[in-house]
Amino acid sequence: MKICIFGAGAIGGYMAAKLAKAGAEVSIVARGPHLAAIQSRGLTLIEENAAPVTVQVRASAAAADLGPQDYVIVTLKAHSVPPVVGAMQPLIGPNTTVVSGVNGVPWWYFHKHGGALEGTRLASVDPGDAQWNGFGPDRVLGCVVYPAAEVSEPGTIRHIEGNRFSLGEPDGSKSDRAVALSQALTAAGLKAPVRPRLRDEIWVKLWGNLSFNPISALTHATLDVLCTDPGTRAVARRMMVEAQEVAEKLGVTFPIDVDRRIDGGAAVGAHRTSMLQDLLADRPMEIDALVTSVQELGKLTQTATPTLDAVQALVALRGRVAGLYG
Template structure:
């Protein structure tokens, strides 16, 4: 199978290196110094304990036209960047190409394959339905990432922890292609859960992200400090409860409580969320697909989200848009 990793950052590099080791034909879309290093020296993956380094050669480019049609494309960019690359991905897409959305937040294909809901435009995720109309929801495969990695230097990525991914068809079928994808990823040593309702793990992760990510941005605190502070903990819990209510309105039962999430997350210690790390590095933030999308869905289904509304506005005030968040989302 021809596989392309579109967005070869930390997670994308981890997937690429492990799939090459498993025997797949892998290419990557990358940019800048990371791209140059991969071209000249290959892609290196350092094990969590630092004791092993896997170096692989992959075809690398910043132009999808160079790589051609693929069997599988993993989208491993930040969710808010997807609309900008929708047109460029077209040369990679055949009629049977799987597009695996290994991104945070509500995916642009969310309402595809559901019978109980119409397919509304989600402006916070896919304005103008550009991704829907360009990539096509029929190509989409849902994916939830439970692993972490970091870029050590251009061309070198360290696997921090975890090998687990959840994947699933939007319509819940245990299709032939989802089985092929699971086999592909398992060949790279990943632990793969084929989920018959991929929206459940999407929401479990989102309930955590919609609280921890923006509140860490607002407070500047790491996970342990937020959870240990009584007032901040209360705000996190309220945000999670509101997000769970939004999921309920979409007939999704989130089977974990805020208390469970706090206990599990506290074990990560003084870890900074990805949103806080992006902010400190001057990068754009995933505020819309993570927080804005939940608020947008809440509006559609008449769910009150006062804590999330406040968190969204405070977080928007700290972003590079000078606080010009989309206030139409606020009740």
């Protein structure tokens, strides 16, 4: 089984290191000093209560160097994927599965969804249908990413917490390809359940991202503060209630209520959300996949999202002023 991680930063690097350590045939596409360090010294993984481990993985900036794969696992930020679909084509053979380990509403959301919106394409996350046409929705296997990790220095991944990568077919089936990848990830010491209702899990994670991320980017507050301050908690709650109405119209079931989800965010502690981290580091902000996509779904389901609309307008302008969005 040949597995390529496309975008082997923190999360992709963590997955690649675990797979390589377990003896899997894994390669990575990366760039810059991180790639140079991996090519010269190997990929180092630092986990709590364990000695650092360095593994040798085949690494390149060019997909053509690696050739067709059985699985291509995409771990880029959502807005970074459409521009590189063309560059990924050398990795894709007739039986390649593309695993979408990307935050937010996925581009394939309405593939095999059923109902009136079956086959709908989402411009906010796949402008110009780049992924829909470039990969094809039949290739996709969904993935919800839970671990937290960071690139502590080029070539070195520090694992912070979590080891679950939930997998799911768009039609909810327990396919051979999903089971095979689950087994490979499990053999590497990761949790990789195959879920029949992956979209429910996508929404539970998105619930926090669509509210906590933009509020933190606007206020610079950490999770513990924005989830307990009465004002920002109320704004987050209204955004989440609006999003829940959208999701439930799409057939999603939420296993927890809004307040428990917010309390869960508070329990994480003094953590800067990914959007705030990107803003502070002058990196492009992941606004469309996390926020604008829910607006788009609101329009498709004829659901009013006034609080989400207001916050999206504010964080989009914040991103444009910083030169990190649009």
